[in-house]
Amino acid sequence: MVEIRTRDDVELESPTLVEGLPGVGLVGKIAADHVVEELDMVEYGEITNEGLPPVAVFENDERAVKSPMRLFAAPEADLVVLQSAVPIEAVQADVLVEAFTDWVIENAATPIYLAGVAEEREPGAVPDVHGIATGEAEGLLDDAEVPPPAQTGMVQGPGGAFLQEAKERDVDAVGLLVESDPRFPDPQGAQKLIDAGIEPIAGVSIDTDRLVEEAEEIVEQREALMQQLQQAAEEGQQVSTRGMFQ
Secondary structure (H helix, E strand, O other): OEEEOHHHHOOOOEEEEEEEEHHHHHHHHHHHHHHHOOOOOOOEEEEEEEEOOOOEOOOOOOOOOOOEEEEEEHHHHHHEEEOOOOOOOOOHHHHHHHHHHHHHHHHHOOOEEEEEOOOOOOOOOOOOEEEHHHHHHHHHHHHHHOOOOOOOOOOOOHHHHHHHHHHOOOOOOEEEEEOOOOOOOOHHHHHHHHHHHHHHHHHHHHHHHHHHHHHHHHHHHHHHHHHHHHHHHHHHHHHHHHHHHO
């Protein structure tokens, strides 16, 4: 059973909801975490579900045990973020998706579901963001100038389940898709989701300079790793060659 408990002292009116469950490249989680931090959002509620991993979350400088899946709010921006410290398997998602869509409808929220599309790209290459929608949310993508996907595909995992549920129940919802290398965390993809999609749709301003710096650090680490692997491979070939001709 899924239970969504929220604070009564936080007032929202038809909020925009940003979903940040872990997925490909962790782009959704990185983007959601960054939005929460940059807007100094308040903890608004928590979600309990017997299908969630039995973990206890704690944070720096705090003793209180936290739920692994929580809601944060910025009332002045009429914005809510769904943040999760744990991945949600597809087999666990069904009940959660149904209950959370109930909450979206009851609160007249407009959800933005985030997803990484597995696509290996060159280090430092800027990823593209595309948008899909259910109900009448296409207008939000038009206003934000987010283009439709350039090719046919599908959204898997919880993000796909959320969007399919929204379609079946005629809920206005946006899906933001960004190309992301599934092998590494992708702060650059998260930055593009924020700059190109979340900011214009939610009507907020979010500094993403830190994500740019993190992306540059990851590129440097990836290049160093590739050089190490190439060097190890070359040394292995040299040893093998000497062994053959001795």
